[in-house]
Amino acid sequence: MNDRADEPTEVLPTIVSEVVAELHQKLGIRPDVEQLSGGRWRVMVANSRVCATAVFRRSSGGRTHRTAATLTVDSCSRELAADDDHLVEIFNYPDGKKAAGIEPMPPACSLDAAPVLVKHQYHIIHSRVGDKWDVRLGRSGNQYTVGMESDKGVLRLHFRRSRGKHWAFDPKRPIQVIIDGEDRSKEIKGSVGRAVALFIETSAGESSPAKPSINTPAAPARSNSVATRRATVIRV
Secondary structure, three states: OOOOOOOOOOOOOHHHHHHHHHHHHHHOOOOEEEEEEOOEEEEEEEOOOEEEEEEEEEOOOOOEEEEEEEEEEOOEEOOOOOOHHHHHHHHHOOOOOOHHHOOOOOOEOOOOOOOHHHHHHHHHHHHHHOOOOOOEEEEEOOEEEEEEEOOOEEEEEEEEEOOOOOEEEOOOOOEEEEEOOEEOHHHHOOOHHHHHHHHHHHHOOOOOOOOOOOOOOOOOOOOOOHHHHHHOOOOO
16 A cells, blocks of 8 residues: 555655756657655656666755656666667667667678778778687778677778879777767777777677667766756666
């Protein structure tokens, strides 16, 4: 029997109502709201694999703020999402298939027809990893991509043809290294050698190529404000 059944239901604080509305709009799932006790509410939103909850509490000063949050994927706890967009991504891609802005490899192409620079970098990577990981080459229009993947990380080298028809690393995103869903490209300071070393170090013991999983550290809780709402109840 619910001991709180006879307690009056209070009007939802504005911050809770706004969070519920925003989550409903972004996820297409209507969150459940439960009043735990006077001045405390729990918001939960879930699909078949992901469940996110948050508890809000009204302080003695009348301000309402989030006091706790959880996130589970396939009933296993995981780190909180960084913001609303990250949460939507987790709901849509619980296995991390769209982590850190990594796009799928372009269509496979022949190494024989690739520019000298692309061939050279391909062979550098292959000489470092051997047959442990599948080094792939793809092309889309005037861009070549050399890449490999593991359960822990993704490595991409992007090459683009300039107006002078010379091939070079893509100036906007020359080398990408994604480890556990986190973009760590800046750490390698533009070095292919460092990029490969980081990939090998974090992927040691694996042999089957796979997409990375998301594992973004939780951001600190925020105060009761529009920023709180946007970061949301279920920053999980």
